[in-house]
Amino acid sequence: MSAQLRIVGQNRGSAGLVLRYGIAGVLAVVFLVPFYAMIKTALSPNDEIYSQDFVLWPRDPQWQRIPELLADPRYLDALKNSAIMAVASTSLTILIAALAGYALVRIPHRAARPMFVLVIVVLLVPATTAFVPNFIIVASLGWIGTLQGLIVPGLFSAFNVFLFRQFYVNFPREIEEAAYIDGAGFFRTFFRIVFPNTLPFASALTVLGLIGSWNAFLWPLVVAGDGQNAMTVQIYLSSFLTAQTFDYGGLFMAATVSLIPVLAVFFVLQRYLVAGIAATGLKG
Amino acid sequence: MSARTAAPAAVPVDRAARSGPTRIRGNGLAFWLFFTPFLVGLLVFTVLPLIWGATLSLFEARGTVLPTEFIGLDNFRGFLVDTAFLQSLRTFIVFALCIVPVTMAASLALAVLVNGLPRFQAFFRSVFFLPTACSYVVACVVWRLSLFNGLESGVVNQMLGLVGIDAISQWLSASPYWWIVLVSVRLWLQVGFYMLLFLAGLQAIPAQLYEAAAVDGLSPGGFSMFRLITLPQLRTTSAAVLLLLLIAAFQAFDEFYNLTGNNPETRPPLVYLYNVALGPQQDFGRGSAGALVLTAIMVLAGLLQTWLIGFGSDDDTPRRRLGRLRRRGGRPASRPDQGEAA
Numbered sequence: 001m002s003a004q005l006r007i008v009g010q011n012r013g014s015a016g017l018v019l020r021y022g023i024a025g026v027l028a029v030v031f032l033v034p035f036y037a038m039i040k041t042a043l044s045p046n047d048e049i050y051s052q053d054f055v056l057w058p059r060d061p062q063w064q065r066i067p068e069l070l071a072d073p074r075y076l077d078a079l080k081n082s083a084i085m086a087v088a089s090t091s092l093t094i095l096i097a098a099l100a101g102y103a104l105v106r107i108p109h110r111a112a113r114p115m116f117v118l119v120i121v122v123l124l125v126p127a128t129t130a131f132v133p134n135f136i137i138v139a140s141l142g143w144i145g146t147l148q149g150l151i152v153p154g155l156f157s158a159f160n161v162f163l164f165r166q167f168y169v170n171f172p173r174e175i176e177e178a179a180y181i182d183g184a185g186f187f188r189t190f191f192r193i194v195f196p197n198t199l200p201f202a203s204a205l206t207v208l209g210l211i212g213s214w215n216a217f218l219w220p221l222v223v224a225g226d227g228q229n230a231m232t233v234q235i236y237l238s239s240f241l242t243a244q245t246f247d248y249g250g251l252f253m254a255a256t257v258s259l260i261p262v263l264a265v266f267f268v269l270q271r272y273l274v275a276g277i278a279a280t281g282l283k284g
Numbered sequence: 285m286s287a288r289t290a291a292p293a294a295v296p297v298d299r300a301a302r303s304g305p306t307r308i309r310g311n312g313l314a315f316w317l318f319f320t321p322f323l324v325g326l327l328v329f330t331v332l333p334l335i336w337g338a339t340l341s342l343f344e345a346r347g348t349v350l351p352t353e354f355i356g357l358d359n360f361r362g363f364l365v366d367t368a369f370l371q372s373l374r375t376f377i378v379f380a381l382c383i384v385p386v387t388m389a390a391s392l393a394l395a396v397l398v399n400g401l402p403r404f405q406a407f408f409r410s411v412f413f414l415p416t417a418c419s420y421v422v423a424c425v426v427w428r429l430s431l432f433n434g435l436e437s438g439v440v441n442q443m444l445g446l447v448g449i450d451a452i453s454q455w456l457s458a459s460p461y462w463w464i465v466l467v468s469v470r471l472w473l474q475v476g477f478y479m480l481l482f483l484a485g486l487q488a489i490p491a492q493l494y495e496a497a498a499v500d501g502l503s504p505g506g507f508s509m510f511r512l513i514t515l516p517q518l519r520t521t522s523a524a525v526l527l528l529l530l531i532a533a534f535q536a537f538d539e540f541y542n543l544t545g546n547n548p549e550t551r552p553p554l555v556y557l558y559n560v561a562l563g564p565q566q567d568f569g570r571g572s573a574g575a576l577v578l579t580a581i582m583v584l585a586g587l588l589q590t591w592l593i594g595f596g597s598d599d600d601t602p603r604r605r606l607g608r609l610r611r612r613g614g615r616p617a618s619r620p621d622q623g624e625a626a
Contacts (some may be wrong), residue, residue, distance in 0.1 A: 027412045037430045103318035126533040126582045132575040134334030136349040156325030186314040215419035217538045234421045266417040
């Protein structure tokens with residue numbers, strides 16, 4: 001790539017480079033405008049939000065909105081539910097898929113092949129339209145408006161099983177064989193030797209999973225019900241959008257605060273995120 | 285179709301099994317201990333819902349998830365002939381015609397731009413990728429109440445004012461305007477992701493190709509080099525991006541629900557389906573039929589695409605894979621998993 005860069009760069013000269021950095025800089029500003037507009041509105045006094053005069057930054061930033069927001073039990077519940085859902089569904093999905101994917105390639109059994117065919121067939125069925133039949137099951141279980149209704153139906157991802165299976169196909173067998181010779185069974189070998197070596201791959205899926213479930217909307221909307229028990233932060237924010245709120249500053253502050261955890265994950269684990277997109281082969 | 289394509293890939297399981305540590309006893313139990321959590325979940329939360337939904341689709345079931353009266357295919361008929369459903373398909377087509385080419389062109393352009401920067405590449409990549417972390421709901425809050433709020437003080441209206449265009453007040457209530465809002469919000473949220481895919485594709489192009497082309501007289505970094513080398517080399521990535529963008533557009537829900545709500549003119553298939561099944565009517569019979577119809581559309585489109593261009597790769601379309609199998613007398617390739625193209 002560096003060689004290619006040199007070729008591309010060589011003939012362009014410095015004028016071309018300046019132009020390119022100029023375009024990139026302008027685009028970067030455009031990409032950041034929505035974040036800027038959000039934070040600015042979150043800190044503006046309500047009577048200034050829709051004022052005609054443009055100010056770059058509110059003259060009197062309303063920082064007290066943060067403690068006010070965090071004193072709202074509905075918002076705290078929503079944050080808590082989103083956090084529980086993100087952590088529980090991501091970790092359990094990965095554990096369940098890793099176990100199943102490992103079994104498919106590394107535990108000799110005559111059911112392995114039919115089970116793999118089952119996984120492939122399920123892969124063909126898109127998950128998005130499943131919210132109707134899944135609602136039917138979850139409602140029959142009495143799980144509407146509960147955390148388990150929010151989390152459990154999404155834990156069984158054929159796609160992740162497929163990814164882990166592909167990963168374990170190429171996993172060096174020598175490591176496991178050493179463990180077997182030392183007398184370890186399948187479980188000890190998996191949890192002590194194999195799974196720790198899976199972590200870099202699993203971290204990539206973890207980042208995608210955490211961000212995906214924190215931002216999930218359709219299924220939480222279907223399951224949330226009327227109460228507080230399963231309301232995620234996205235449903236909380238959306239309820240203000242559809243109900244025509246008037247406390248715009250408060251709503252924008254709530255949106256801003258809801259971004260903090262996901263941006264923290266994004267920045268800390270960004271390299272895994274990029275690796276994850278490569279590893280999952282273009283997951284959307 | 286599924287069984288045929290799956291069969292060659294499934295063979296290494298057996299192969300792995302034969303050379304595996306078969307001397308360990310208790311394999312049967314271990315396999316099921318590892319596989320059962322997934323299998324039970326799959327049966328309860330994927331297979332059972334499908335069967336139940338398929339059953340309900342043949343019954344009258346309003347306000348209840350239990351079948352009440354058998355009505356044959358009436359639910360399918362009712363769903364398919366409903367003008368609202370046809371309108372939702374039209375909405376999808378208009379939306380896809382806007383968002384798919386725009387995102388493809390923009391993400392490719394961003395990738396080429398970022399790839400050509402000798403310094404600060406990681407910085408610009410992160411900035412363009414950052415919106416990916418944002419949720420549709422948060423973006424919709426900003427788009428609806430700040431950027432495109434329809435007041436003269438709205439961010440976009442102020443920018444229009446700078447170039448002498450009158451403020452537009454009906455961003456979300458009139459036809460050409462709402463498409464700008466709906467397309468721009470999704471573009472902002474997803475373009476960075478597809479830029480990453482194109483960047484990976486660009487960086488996989490061997491530098492020798494560019495060197496050889498330069499020797500043959502193409503101007504380095506020029507447009508002809510882009511057209512003759514970069515674009516053909518990105519064919520696999522482009523095909524994958526196209527497919528992903530189409531699927532994503534078909535499944536659009538969040539921004540339509542949060543920006544234009546239940547407006548029949550801007551209701552894509554999933555919002556329409558949501559409304560049939562979980563709206564005020566709670567018609568689970570017709571909703572289940574609709575879910576099956578939409579699922580069938582997606583499965584068929586996916587199969588067609590895989591069959592025709594095999595995710596864009598030269599050597600791995602099911603057709604060619606079957607062709608290879610026949611030439612080898614039915615025996616699968618030695619290690620299909622690792623990809624023979626590699």
